Amino acid sequence: MEVSHSVKERTIAENSLVILLQGLHGHITTVDLRDESTATGRVTNVDAFMNVRLAEVTFTDRQGTVSHLDELFVTGRNVRYVHIPDEVDIRATIERQLQAIHRVRYFGGRDKGRKEFPRAKHK
């Protein structure tokens, strides 16, 4: 999944397990919502706030009624669990996402390119 354009979001992701969820891009995943409904679909985006966007979704509401949704966006606040698919290697996924973030951060070489972090005051 493409790394966020926002420095803040990259930093949040790098320091939380959201980074794992971001690595699930393209995988079919089940998301359990806070109100006990569930949504199973293909992950198309997860942002630093754990907002999850799914495509081709089978949605089971809290009463058990099943419906199909082309696309679904759940706010992070309402996500209770995200099921990690069995085929996903968790550690490799996290490492890959971290590498993607670092590639963006150090684009152009270590001392070239855009500086992500404000410099401390020099003496």
Place this chain on the structure above:
Amino acid sequence: AMSFLKRFPPPAEGVRHQQPDTEAVLAGRTLGAGTLYIAESRLSWLENSGVGFSLDYPTISLHAVSRDLNAYPWEHLYVMVNAKFEEEESKEAPMAEGEEDEDSDDDVEPIAEFRFVPSDKSALEAMFSAMCECQALHPDPDDEDSDNDYEGEEYDVEAHELEQGDIPTFYTYEEGLSHLTAEGQATLERLEGMLAQSVSSQYNMAGVRTEDSIREFEDGMEVDVAPVVAGQFEDAEVDH
């Protein structure tokens, strides 16, 4: 008419998407035809007569594009809201998708289900995406993870590991000395004095005070003025 409908002007700023000729439905009951405004500040729908309602993004749990005609006969934008909306006074025919009375359980949060049915079905993608963008502008302020405060200076983990960080982890003696305030230098002298003493006296405990080093401490801690007698800690089990 629904009691929560009000007259207000359409939003003027930050409107990411506007969809005219869109029916609004709440819990299976139509509210009429109007225009949906997907603005950065809130989601608004105004009936052609000029009355409508707004939804704040933090109250929206999820939204979706539904093209499943078995579930609902028209393709629409589905929006689930964490709030109660008054329906008409007659509370007959509780529908499967309605909320309120069915859930006598007080722990269950209120849920209101809106459907926005545009006459132009091809607009649903754009409506959905606009909502995603606006929703992302309103992250949950109640997020328990307080570590998400990254507004200040950021910690460059990798730079520190490679000792290329902008913030030096240690100074050379000359560099460091120049950073000290007068008081800092005095403290440094005192500490160095203590170290020098302790080499000869064999006792090197922090806080050991000699006659030379008694000073008033800025933090107001009471200082024991009586000098420490050498040998006081002879029986201490500390190994140096």
